[in-house]
Structure formats: structure tokens, C-alpha cells
Amino acid sequence: MKTPRSALLITAATMLAFLSSTICSQTPPEIPMPVGTPAEAEVRFAALGDAGTGGGSQQRLADRLAEVQRMSHFEIVIFLGDNVYPSGSPSGFEDKFLRPYAPLLLAGVEFRGAIGNHDARDRYGVLLQQMVFGAGPLPYYSFTEGEGLVEFFGLDTTKLSDPEDDIAARLQVAWLDKKLAASDAEWQIAFMHHPLYSSSKKHGEGSGDMDELLRVRNLLEPVFVRNGLEISLSGHDHVYERTKPIKGIQYFISGAGGKLREDNLQRDTPYFAAGYDTERSFVLVSVMPDSVSFWSINEAGTVVDSGTIRKGCGDDDAGSVIRLCAGSERDL
Secondary structure (H helix, E strand, C coil), X not given: CCCCHHHHHHHHHHHHHHHHHHHHHHCCCCCCCCCCCCCCCCEEEEEECCCCCCCXXXXXXXXXXXXXXXXXXXXXXXXXXXXCCCCCCHHHHHHHHHHHHHHHHHCCCEEEECCCCXXXXXXXXXXXXXXXXXXXXXXXXXXXXXXXXXEEEECCHHHHCCHHHHHHHHHXXXXXXXXXXXXXXXXXXXXXXXXXXXCECCCCCCCCCHHHHHHHHHHHHHHHHHHCCCEEEECCCCCEEEECCECCEEEEEECCCCCCCCCCECCCCCCEEEEECCCCEEEEEEEECCEEEEEEEECCCCEEEEEEEEECCCCCCCCCEEEECCCCCCCC
């Protein structure tokens, strides 16, 4: 006996409704992107890593970044390392850095950044990037924006990841510990090239580079936790990833600014929360006194992840709110 067509349609509709509710319950609702001039007590910035290929993909994402800047008026762009492939040479700086991001420079956007492992292969390229990013004589530095609203800490994880450069690593960590302890900014954000946590197959959990990842983690995480750092941004893996809060810290990877590793995320690691490895992307961030909101945006202009980060252990928030609550059941 055949099932009536009307019954099949009802069953299909019921299944579709169930699937839709299930998907919606697992995906945080998108929050509106900022438009126009930032508020008086607000800092907006964008971040992307592993961008400096000089190819068409980098240019397309750079064009999208400039378009978002015209809309959102973000004031800073942070480059998360490997800014000039393959070796950081000054000879590639025009085509792989200046030309793609010239519209941002002309709009008055402040450029900051970290040195990546590819950049570090050319000492004069490193010095050039330190000059462009306002780092000074060392490849790690800090700066404050928004009249004390947020302090940024730019780190050189290429030095930290090298076991043969232990003295330089210890000096940098001691500097960071001192600077973080002295910071009275409302928010502290670190940016660097190598991630402390990554679900990527290439450099992340279970990969052949676990020793490198663990070395950076073991050096930095105790300092981050002890001093109450809230957010860490990195590149190195050519994907976007947001972890669950770990010991009160929210970690992001935004390493698909020019290069991309498709289907590289392992979504079953203990700390994976959200990710995107289909297209190149960057992150837009809005820092307010009581919250930090973020949007991961792909080269088509689609928001692929978004949310709002708040401090403390409140339990009355919407699904898009992430609480930094060390020791809670929502924190690893």
C-alpha cells in the first residue's frame, strides 16, 4: 500500500522543521556588524594572518577588507605573521603587502602585526616589518588604544617555538609577564603567529608539529592565566578557528588571509567551538568597556561566525554570548 502524497509532504515538512531547529540551536545567531563611526568608548580592528602571497586570492580578500573598513570604520589592522611569503624579503614587500593594503593605508588605518616563521627568514625583512608595525628595536611590543580601553601585546612566537633560542624566549616571556602585570586596561589582547591551541591537521592537535605547539603553550599560557589576559589571536594554520574558552581565555586562529588549507580542521578536538576552512577570511572585532564582539568574514563578505565575549560567570545570556569564566563548566 502506497503512502498518500500529502502524508509524505507532511512528514518531509516535519523532518525539515526538526533539522532546522537542530541546526539553529547549534549555531549562534549572527549579531549585527558595526556601521559608521565607532562610539567614543570603542575600538574596532581587523585581524588576518598568512596573507602575503601576492596572488589573486590575497587581493580579493584585501578588497573585501577595504570594503568592510569603509562600512565599519575600523581603525587598526593586525597582521598575524607570514605577512610576506616565502621568506619575508623586502623585495616582495611592495607586491605582497603594500599594494594589496594600500587603500587601508590611504584611509588612515593603523598597521600593527607580528612576525611569522616565513618572515623571520630575512633579518632585514624583519626589521622592515618592525618599523612598519611600530614595534621598535624588538619583534615584540605592546600598545594601548581607546584611552586605556584595550592593551595589545604583539609577540614573536617564532623565537618562542625554537628550543635552541631558549635565552631569547625566556627574556620575551619575562617582558610579557611584567607588562601584563602592569596593565590597567579594561581588556588585554595578545596577538602572535603560532597558536597555543589548534584543531588543524597541519600544525595542530596530533600533528607532527605538536612539540612546537606545546612549547609555545607551555611558555605563554601560565603568563596569560596568571595575569588575566582575555583574548589571544594567531595565524600559522590557514583556517579560521574559535576555541571554547580555556582557563578564562578565548583563543582565535585567523590564518586564511592569503593561503588556505581546505578541509583541514578536526572538529572533534576537546576545545573546538567553531571553524571555517572553505574560503579565505579575516576577523573584525569591536571592543567596548563591557564586551568584545567579533565577526569572521569570508572573501564573499559572508559572516561565517560571530559572537560577543563578556567577562564573568553570568548565565542569562543569549546563545551568541561567550562568558570568560575560569573554572566553570563552560570553561576547559
